[in-house]
Amino acid sequence: MTIVKPSDILIEKTTNLLQNGMNARAFGDFGVPEALGDARWTDELILSTWHMAETGKIPEKLNFKTGNSGGGFDRLKFQFLDESEWLEHSEKISTKLDLNRRGDEKNKISIDIPWYGGGMSYGSVSVNVMMSRARNARRWNSFISTGEGGYPTELREVEENVITQVATGYFGVEEDTIQAAPIIEFKYAQGAKPGLGGHLLAAKAGEEVAKLRGSVPFVSLFSPFPFHSTYSVEDHSKHLDWIETVNPKALLSVKVSTPHDVDMVAIGSFYAGAHIIHLDGGYGGTGAAPEIAKKNIAMPIELAIPKVHKFLVAEGVRDKVTLIASGGIRTADDMAKAIALGADGCVLGTTDLVGLGCTRCSNCEGGPSGRGCPWGLTTTDIELQEWVPQDWAVQRLDNLYGAMQWRMREILRKLGLDDVTQLRGRTDLLQYIPEEASE
């Protein structure tokens, strides 16, 4: 079957149907789809994310806070103050986050919300999706990461909000895109497939994707693991030095997964020169990963954050480095809990995609059709990607981020805090819920 770009009228029809359908489900005009959701992203969590993405508001009738995984964030809640002690809900409640705490001569970067967008490579998603996320990041004075697939030229328009990722396959890494980036992210590992390197299956490695990665079309691309130039903390330090030479102003972020010695990795990265230590937990998202890796290798982010936070505190360097958490963080409540456990901020990936219609059907790697996501999100298929009009997607993400910021402020004010940075490491504000009572 030849796949061609659809006509404008077909795009209009399909996008209207999809958008109206999502709204109809999110607003309760039709029942909850019976096959929607899983333990981590329940049907209500998906629908509430759609609701927020459409309205910019928290839904009244859907659980927008937790999933049903029986552990981690789903068993934690905040111990709010008595209502009489709550602060007013106000924009004065700060959600700003400084990313450079080393006090060096590099970029001084603050973001308006304590999260930014995680890496999704060109190839795993379309330029459309990358641009939508990047344009939204610009609205929120935040970032997205390129992921490991190169830097499509369209992104130049928003380069102040794009983190260039350098990962183990060096796919698409160019000197000029390192020089253009305010932050460079070294991806040592990814939570969904720790220790295994990236996967882009052949069906999705089309001509443009392959060209940007310096490869040939329709060949599966597996990034190696580990960095073949890094086998020690000293090598790691040289790695960061290399980037510093190419772009002396860029902040350096080190993305690692969560093995048992993640605390040692974090301190090693700090002394190697990292401004941001980005922990990616075992339940994180991916465009393609072996099922055995997703569930079994490395630890969930909820368990890694306090381990690293406490260790950095004990080493006396906690205030000199920004600790970012990702991998299984779904909601504003999850982010607030991650910060209370010891992170400074978070990275979102799957949440953005769910906001744009993702039902977590797990066919991102290509699926039986070989074309990737039928919603047009994790695909570069010339027909399917048209189902995600860029302006619509930017607005959806903007609305979603607005609702999440509102919820973050709601949590802070009920805790009597007027700045998100005051929440960091405040495990005394959390409560563990017995299993039978978990939401």
Added chain:
Amino acid sequence: MLTSEKASGSVISEGRLSMESFETESARRGRQMADLYHRYGIDTEEIDDVQSLPIRFLVEVGKVGLAKYIFKEIIHYKGNAEVILSRPCTYGVFSGPVGGFSPRPHLCVGCLRCTIQHPEFVKVLPNPERLSLGDSYTTHGHIAAIDEEAKKGMVPVRGQGYRGRFGGPGFDGMLTDMSEIVRPSRDGIHGRELIGTSVDIGSKPMHLSFDEKGEIKGIQPKMFSIQVPFIFDLPPGNLGTEKLIRVIDLTSKGIDTLACVNSSDVERMAIDSANIIPVLSIDEAEKSSNYPNARLIQLDGWDSSAVDKARSVSDAMIGVRIKFEEGWQLRLDSAVNYGVEVIHLLADLHGRGEDGQFVTELFKEAHLRLIEQGRRDLVTLIGAGGIVGADHVPKSIISGLDAVALDLPVLFALQGRSDGSLVERAGVIGNLPNKMDEGWAEQRLTNLCGSWRDQLLEILGAMGIREVRRLRGEFGRSMIVEHLEDEAFEGIAGYVGGGN
């Protein structure tokens, strides 16, 4: 003449080897030697279903609603075929001759685009028949994974993150480690072809002694190697048909592993071979002589006189099967003390011992017990019970086993169905496909083994471990969710630990 030439048996055609011809000749010989080398691999090949699992989803389309919708579209789009004939499904569920009026739910992958796009008249429902497969331990998820692995022989790869519960009981409560930056080896996933999965079966002395000629004296190693750390156990319940045994026999030879078969079946079917482990009752130990080709014979319980009888008539190693029932520790000690080279530990099919402990704890106890006694290497520990997923293999080995034995996965790899309890071995009632072709079945089992071996390589590659033998008892390369929770959540109000 080069020394290596003598060793390789090659001959120079005529005259002396000159410096001129040296490079060419040495390259030729190098190639010749390289060609002789055979790197172990399992030849997988995708194979069709003969008795497919119940489909994942049911697709219901309201035909009146669809007809009205099409009518409206014909009017609205003035007969524009491209628009009217467009379908919400990229998988072909609605691409049959009459489109949505006769959907093809077997093609549905649950993306739900159709039911979101057309909520008025399309429903996608999880198929209750599929959800009812297996039981509370061997879930429909395990069965579906085994089915896919046996069909394709590949590592299942999917998009999106993990979808299940946080941690969990049994094997789910154990996570495996990985090496981030500082690694014990330089081989990550691109070095996987160099990772060894062979294991030794038998006994190694705790140290070697040599005489003045440099020859080993005293206790000699007594072992052989198999290429994967899993063997086939006795088929549980009613599954031990001749046909299935033939398939297991062929598969174990093909991939160079072992298969446990009841001794009476070995004789009746005349399948005595190096890859078959005849399993005898202790009352029949003297019949061990009937299996001259076996490298390992197992007795179905511990009895020193039975071992003596077996040893007196057979040169094969004698193994003993020990159930995790009261007093198993003493039976293990006695058997190892008596020089039994292989112990085959058995939990129920939910991976529990008689006292309710899970196998990870039981395997660990057995392993540590022998370490404390200073004789772990004198014996090979094989374990079975509750191993129904690829991740259960490395987790069992981390818990202290040398190899695992597969029972129920065989049934589900061959697209059989269970009927009733999947707890006790003897109580398993399984139905294999009616007209099961042996070649088909062998390929399915081979595919399963290939897939599980490749997934083992993923785990080992992530850790930077180059051979599975080094994973044995490496508790430090695992993480227990409960312990991690204690460390992470200690001090948080309401947290009492122990997963409560």
